[in-house]
Amino acid sequence: MVAGGKRDRLGPGELGPEHRRTAWERLGKDRFDVLVIGGGVVGSGIALDAATRGLSVALVEARDLASGTSSRSSKMFHGGLRYLEQLEFGLVREALKERELALSTLAPHLVKPLRFLYPLTHRLWERPYVAAGLTLYDTMGGAKSVPGQHHLTRHGALRLAPGLRRDALIGGVTYYDTVVDDARHTMTVARTAAHYGAVIRTSTQVVGLLREADRVVGAKLRDTEDGRTAEVRASVVINATGVWTDEVQGLSHQRGRFHVRASKGVHIVVPRDRIVSDAAIILRTATSVLFVIPWGAHWIVGTTDTDWNLDLAHPAATKADIDYLLDRVNEVLVTPLTHADIDGVYAGLRPLLAGESDETSKLSREHAVARVAPGLVSIAGGKYTTYRVMAADAMDEAAQDIPARVSPSITEKVALLGADGYFALVNQTVQLAEHYGVHPYRMTHLLDRYGSVVDEVLAMAEGKPELLQPITDAPAYLQVEAVYAVAAEGALHLDDILARRTRISIEYPDRGANCAEQVAHLVAPILGWDDDDIEREVSTYQARVRAEIDSQTQPDDKSADALRVAAPEPRPQLLEPVPQDR
Structure with missing residues (x-):
């Protein structure tokens, strides 16, 4: 390129x-x-x-x-470190091979290395136990193109993650996995x-x-x-x-x-300044693990793991889910998180295999x-x-x-679209930014979303310099990105653009409701929308946002689901699937 x-x-x-x-x-x-x-x-x-x-x-x-x-995962392309405890060595080895392929060859523009801190809480036995597991992880391929494990004292761990309480750990170990925009x-x-x-x-x-x-x-x-x-x-x-x-x-x-069997996993998204750390954090819970993952200007905290037997298209997070995440992460934070700190919430369903019973x-x-x-x-x-x-x-x-x-x-x-030539373009970030008239940090953001097809995206702003301006109420994204989403990436509705082509719906407290009208007007000419279409799209998206926010105040799945499914569906001719015994 x-x-x-x-x-x-x-x-x-x-x-x-x-x-x-x-x-x-x-x-x-x-x-x-x-x-x-x-x-x-x-x-x-x-x-x-x-x-x-x-x-x-x-x-x-x-x-x-x-x-x-x-689009609703923990945003990691990871090797499955925790599956080692379940003795699923084949799964971990396979996942680490795939992680390495994505990181080095198939999708380096989308899959990025990420350093994790594992806080140690037990003396004597825990450090050698964790070291043995991470040695196996590194040997299986976890340290092929990223550093291997590194052991820290309590002081060293707190220097890396000052946001952790001193009494929440006795030391730490770092290792690497990856982060990805799954959608x-x-x-x-x-x-x-x-x-x-x-x-x-x-x-x-x-x-x-x-x-x-x-x-x-x-x-x-x-x-x-x-x-x-x-x-x-x-x-x-x-x-x-x-x-x-x-x-x-x-x-x-x-x-x-x-x-x-569908298992619901809920994540919350909080501003980056609410947790002071230079690494992602992995925490043990009574039943599983909790991840605290850097995500641009935010942290993603998750996840839960509960059965879900209601609407499969729109799993709803409850107040109980959110309280669980806050309670678990606050056990280790110097400055506790509150509901007011949350910018976004999302719930996804894991498709787990089950037998006849x-x-x-x-x-x-x-x-x-x-x-x-x-x-x-x-x-x-x-x-x-x-x-x-x-x-x-x-x-x-x-x-x-x-x-x-x-x-x-x-x-x-077979490298994915945008991977070919990506590393060369990263070395030309300053020149590219100057050529297109955007800030270098913005060009880095674009390269990590589009890779080597970034020129396709920015070429759509030729003769329309206003498209190189940020979306007013979602300034992390340029207006041209919304246009490209419908011109080349298959987006047909505001929900497609704001929830998946961009992640505005989880990165801003208004969940994208404030920029919905601006985005609708940007994409209307390409999708052939008239004024009535624009009004319907905006009202449908804003109703979806209200329903999700309201559902997140409910105490249980059934009441949260009832509020979420009441929101209008942007695809008007979608039929409900034939119900099956679950």
């Missing part, structure tokens, strides 16, 4: 309105080798895996890319798949499966924007819908090989792949970091239903 280079048009990985129009036509007339249901990181990874094997592939998603679990990463995987020929279409819901005798041969689709229907045919259909696995499975009228099968972070019926493969479980391995496993299982010879997976060699 040439610094300051100019493109006359967006690249082949763009997911703008024109791609959306042609994608619908292709879904209705082409026959695909593979149809993927689900636009999370696993589904997007399968689309990329299939496309780079030379197969024709289509991916459909009822809502938005990463709109479920894949942007998932979207970039999908765009990379499109770059290699995949048809990617959001707001496209599977409402039925097509069958010939006992074989699944495609799916019935519904456009959740306008209600149009179509049928798409494929040699194999892959169900990669995460916590919706059982619902989609129900469309096949076949008994599933596994079930998925809790007695016969423990819930697991391992993934499973099953050929449910001829022409239908399901994949579920796993963790974000191992999405690429999950995708390859799903395609290997699906290969038996594809008439043509299927080549092996090569995605460990």
Whole structure:
């Protein structure tokens, strides 16, 4: 990529309105080798895996890319240190290999190294115990391109993290993992798949499966924007819908090989100055661990781990969830956090594998792949970091239903869009900033969001210098980023832009409500919105924000869920999935 280079048009990985129009036509007339249901990181990874094997592939998603679990994680591309205690050595080794690939080759613009402090609280036994675990972690690959563990006295640990109470630790150990913007990463995987020929279409819901005798041969689709229907045919259909696995499975009228249990994880987002530390912090709790992770000008504190049996699309955080996080983190902080310190809250659902009953099968972070019926493969479980391995496993299982010879997976060699040339551009940050007329710190921010396609983004401001100004009520982002989100990144609604293409909805106390109107006017020309559309989008988004904030004052899941699901849905033709016994 040439610094300051100019493109006359967006690249082949763009997911703008024109791609959306042609994608619908292709879904209705082409026959695909593979149809993927689900636009999370696993589904997007399968689309990329299939496309780079030379197969024709289509991916459909009822809502938005990463709109479920894949935008609501702990924002780490980590090796799973805590799984060592569960003796899941294979999972940790696999995750560390994937972390190294992402950090060095596949997505260095999106996945960044992150130093963690592990405060020690017990004398004699804890330091050698933790050292042994971290030595194993480092040996498995945890210290390949980042430093290994480093031991600190109490004084050294407090110098690194002055915000911790002196009586909360007796020493510390540092080690490295990574941080990632999960929603942007998932979207970039999908765009990379499109770059290699995949048809990617959001707001496209599977409402039925097509069958010939006992074989699944495609799916019935519904456009959740306008209600149009179509049928798409494929040699194999892959169900990669995460916590919706059982619902989609129900469309096949076949008994599933596994079930998925949804576990709710809640995170809070607080300003960076509320916790004084130069490292992320990992804390033990009675049942799991608590992460305190730097996130731009904020900290993310999480997570909880509770069963969720209500609305899968909009898991709601309760006051009890938030109080739990505050109570746990305040046990170690010099200056306690309060509800008033919280800028953002988000809740996500982990898709955990479950057997026919809790007695016969423990819930697991391992993934499973099953050929449910001829022409239908399901994949579920796993963790974000191992999405690429999950995708390859799903395609290997699906290969038996594809008439043509299927080549092996090569995605460990396929850099994501924006990775190629990224390191060179980092060395040209000052020159790039001068060329485009933005501050160098702003250019660093852009490079870490877009990588080497940053020129595509900034080229959209040519002749429109106002687009290089910050969004008024969300100044961490430029106006051109909202425009690019709909022109190239597949965003169709304000929620897509403010919650996933940017993270405004969790980074500002108003959750993006104050900038909704400005953003709507910025993107209206590209999406073809008139004044009524703008008003509806703004009111729908602001109602969603009010519902979420209100739900976070409720004492339990049921009352919080009732408030959240009452908010209007931006995709007006979205149908509720067929309910299944959970």
